[in-house]
Amino acid sequence: MATGSFSIGDLARATGTKVETIRYYERSGLLPPPPRTGGNYRAYGDGDLMRLGFIRRARDLGFSLAQVRALLDLADQRERSCAAVDAIAREHLAEVDRKLAGLAALRRELALLIEQCRHGTVAECRILEALGPG
């Protein structure tokens, strides 16, 4: 038997999502528009809870909403090969690796800059110097 329906606030609490974000996901087509109560409140069911949970976990792993949409679409075609799912995940991993490398390089430069600070006046500041006339 189905668990009774619940409000957007309940869904928000259950998934750690803000109410506005849930409505935004609905506008974006990630969540289907749920039925409404007599007072025009959204009435969600367990399916929505699962779907939103999926979205949140994927978002926490850094997938874009477009990627999440693609993953959700794929999840519905249960007989297909999961190669496409794997491809999305691998592409995302590659992107994360690119970001990590960039951020690490940036960190090195930034640390070097800070190291050179001799704590004098602004006029002789090495940090501003390094950013300066280049």
Place this chain on the structure above:
Amino acid sequence: MATGSFSIGDLARATGTKVETIRYYERSGLLPPPPRTGGNYRAYGDGDLMRLGFIRRARDLGFSLAQVRALLDLADQRERSCAAVDAIAREHLAEVDRKLAGLAALRRELALLIEQCRHGTVAECRILEALGPG
């Protein structure tokens, strides 16, 4: 003697910035509105070249435009201690470290997920499973 003035396109090429971005910086108050030619073209000088160079290098290091603004303001008060400059840089470094840690953790999780893919059908996909009912 001053180098003659040059156009926004020249400034863009010299600094590797898009023309639209330069105009955006002007709107945002990061670059002062330059004098105009008879035909209403922006006429930049060497000072602008240096200032935009500074902005670009700071942006490349990941400073926000608000931080860049603060650094530029500080750079003008040449007699002050550069402690404030140091503080901005250190705060940014800390932020970069936070991002690095988060991204590294995310990478680990993502790699684990992908590793488990047995390349079967979507129905038995471990990736979707891991994102799923949780």
Place this chain on the structure above:
DNA sequence: GCTTGACCCTGGAGTGGCTACAGGCTGCAT
């Protein structure tokens, strides 16, 4: 039955940091 307060609704605007038009003007070479 009435009030209070928490919750829900819609629609619109704002965030950062650009980027991309559309529609028109300028400037220089041919």
Place this chain on the structure above:
DNA sequence: ATGCAGCCTGTAGCCACTCCAGGGTCAAGC
């Protein structure tokens, strides 16, 4: 005179939300 690159303004779009105003709804307490 003509063509074309480059410049001008103003506006809208991107991502993924987040917040707000101005209202409607509902359950609990008195």
